[in-house]
Amino acid sequence: MIGGVACDADAETALYSALWHACAGPFVTVPREGELVFYFPQGHIEQVEASENQAVGQQIPNYNLPWKILCRVINVQLKVDPNTDEVFAQVTLLPEPKQDENIVYEPPPPPPRFHVHSFSKILTAADTSTYGGLSLLKKYAEESLPPLVRF
Incomplete structure (x- = not known):
């Protein structure tokens, strides 16, 4: 399948995020930047140990951390592993000075929403031939592709 996409302002960022x-x-x-979230250190420690292939039954070090830490999201990066094409998000957290889970919290305003037009099409033999070319329904071409400029 193939997809065609056309975006409004900040097209590259909107397209990357949509994909x-x-x-x-x-x-x-x-989570979005500015939001409050809980970080669970024990789960993170267990994932690191599993990824490093620690021997089963080995003693987990005691780091004397609370079981959950209230944090503010200060950065979010949407990434793709170049070797596996697996998508993941890298989230940077900053612990809140006051660890009160009953804190009155106002979420940040939603980010501007860009309208992304897209379509999908199953390729046919005619679409892949040397002399053919990609045939699209006029409706999809008009909605998703930029207009042709005539000189």
Whole structure:
């Protein structure tokens, strides 16, 4: 399948974000900058140990950390592993000075939403032939591709 996309302002960022979210799937949510989240150190420690292939039954070091830490999201980067094409988000957190989970919190305003037009098409033999060319429905071409400029 192929897709055609046309975007409004800040097209490259909007397109990258739309494609990243499409690859991540409909059930993936990523926190936004400024939001408050909880960080669970134990889960992170267990993931690091699993990725380093620690021997089963080996003693997990005690870091004397609380079981959850209230943090503010200060940066989010949507990334793709170049070796596996797996999408992931790199989220930078800053612990809140006051660890009160009952804190009154106002979420940041939603980011501007860019309208991304897209379509998909299953390629046919005619689309892949040397002399053919890609044939699209006029509706999709008009909605998703920039207008042709005549000189």
